Amino acid sequence: MNEFYTLKEINQQKRLWLDTINLIKNRKEEIEIFLNKNDFNNRKIIFTGAGTSEFVGNSIAPSLGKNIISIATTDIVSNPENYLKKDEKLILISCARSGNSPESLATVKLADELVDNISHILITCNKDGELALNKKNDENALVLLMPEESNDKGFAMTSSFTCMSLAGLLIFNLNSLEKIEKIIKIQINKIKDEDIKILIDSLIDLDISRIIYLGSSCLKGLAEEAALKCLELTTGHIGLYFNSPLGFRHGPKSIINDTTMVITLLSNDNYTRKYELDLLKEMFYENKKKVLVTLDMKNSTEAKENSHYYYSFDSDFYSEDVFNMFSYIYFAQLFAFYKSKSFGINPDNPCPTGEVNRVVQGVTIYNYKGESQC
Incomplete structure (x- = not known):
């Protein structure tokens, strides 16, 4: 239980x-x-x-x-x-x-x-x-x-x-x-809990102060949710950020330091993957130390060779990226859960002092009468 x-x-x-x-x-x-x-x-x-x-x-x-x-x-x-x-x-x-x-x-x-x-x-x-x-x-x-x-x-x-x-x-x-x-049934069958837990166990104890999730289009929205999940459950013990792989180059990439983990949610789309793989290769050969984690629905030798940790859900069934969100977020949720526990936090109630609540509190809603007009 x-x-x-x-x-x-x-x-x-x-x-x-x-x-x-x-x-x-x-x-x-x-x-x-x-x-x-x-x-x-x-x-x-x-x-x-x-x-x-x-x-x-x-x-x-x-x-x-x-x-x-x-x-x-x-x-x-x-x-x-x-x-x-x-x-x-x-x-x-x-x-x-x-x-x-x-x-x-x-x-x-x-x-x-x-x-x-x-x-x-x-x-x-x-x-x-x-x-x-x-x-x-x-x-x-x-x-x-x-x-x-x-x-x-x-x-x-x-x-x-x-x-x-x-x-x-x-x-x-x-x-x-x-x-x-x-x-969805194919993705369910491809989610191997034991294999995912082995990867998470390898990541949990790394000396990390910042985590960045990257994804394109629909997977950018998912990267936002993945980042929030880890931020919530670790109550800010580490910095969490998200972006698209292309957008990351335009300034946000400056956040990388020697204790940064970058988790890329690879697209299934061959055109989109070209940009994502270019960024992976660029980061892998840069002087700055960082941990590159790549999640994939396919099997890519190129992605694996340019990542420190590579995990494939090994699906030979092509689906649009929006459907891949279910496998990817499953990993991100489990990672956030175990990262929370590694800090000695209760994942069910990570903020017992009440600054953040399950249902938001303290918001006053005002009647709207068009006051914004100047």
Whole structure:
């Protein structure tokens, strides 16, 4: 039996991903009717959330189409008229583990107040959360409850993140559910817990003060979530950063010192990989010491030769990078968990003094009356 909720919730994901697919399959017709009724192809669609819930949209929106974007609730609440336009047809997709975050609730309220033609999709893990309860009888809203176990009891969002991400992908790929199910099953079979733990054990005791996650496009959003997971669970004992491989060269690369670990989430796309491999080779032969860790879905001699640690999920089945996020984040969550323990921190409650909480506290939401006009 797992001693920690967090570890249990990481390990349960492989089962919950299949449960999420079945959940969407069972509601496929209802989702299709809602999307078609709301003319989703001709609407602006915003994924929104705060913290990890924001990173759901950041990780999947680049793969979904030109009218689908991701904007944090924390940005919308503080500057609503920058993002919510009165005459714009909008579907707001709110992602939330608890559904009780003040910014999530405020964003829905602001959207209803400021946008004339507004519909909502609410992807949440808590059937009793205010987000789900407030909209469950609204004909312009569709509430999608994730598997109950995805409402993580631990501090960090793990299974909640991946289940909401998968659901977000599925609702815009309803004609490809069987194909996506096949991809997810292949990835589940390629996740070898013992091999991943061997790699993590090799990394945990290294003298590291900074960790940088790198990924391109959808995997940049995932790098953001991977970095946050380790930052949260280690409560700032080490510095965590993220970027894209190309973007990293433009100044951020200055952060590398002799106690830096760079973890690259390699793309499946052969064109994208050229840029990623160029950066790997550049970093490998630079004078500065650093630890280069590379995760790959393929098998690449070139990547292995230019990394200090190389791990392949060894999949011979090509899939778009957005689907590779599930294998990659599984590693990142486990790494964050064991790194937390290595500092003597309780991963289920890494901040017992309360500066940071499972559901954000201390946020005052103000009524919006257009005060931003000068």
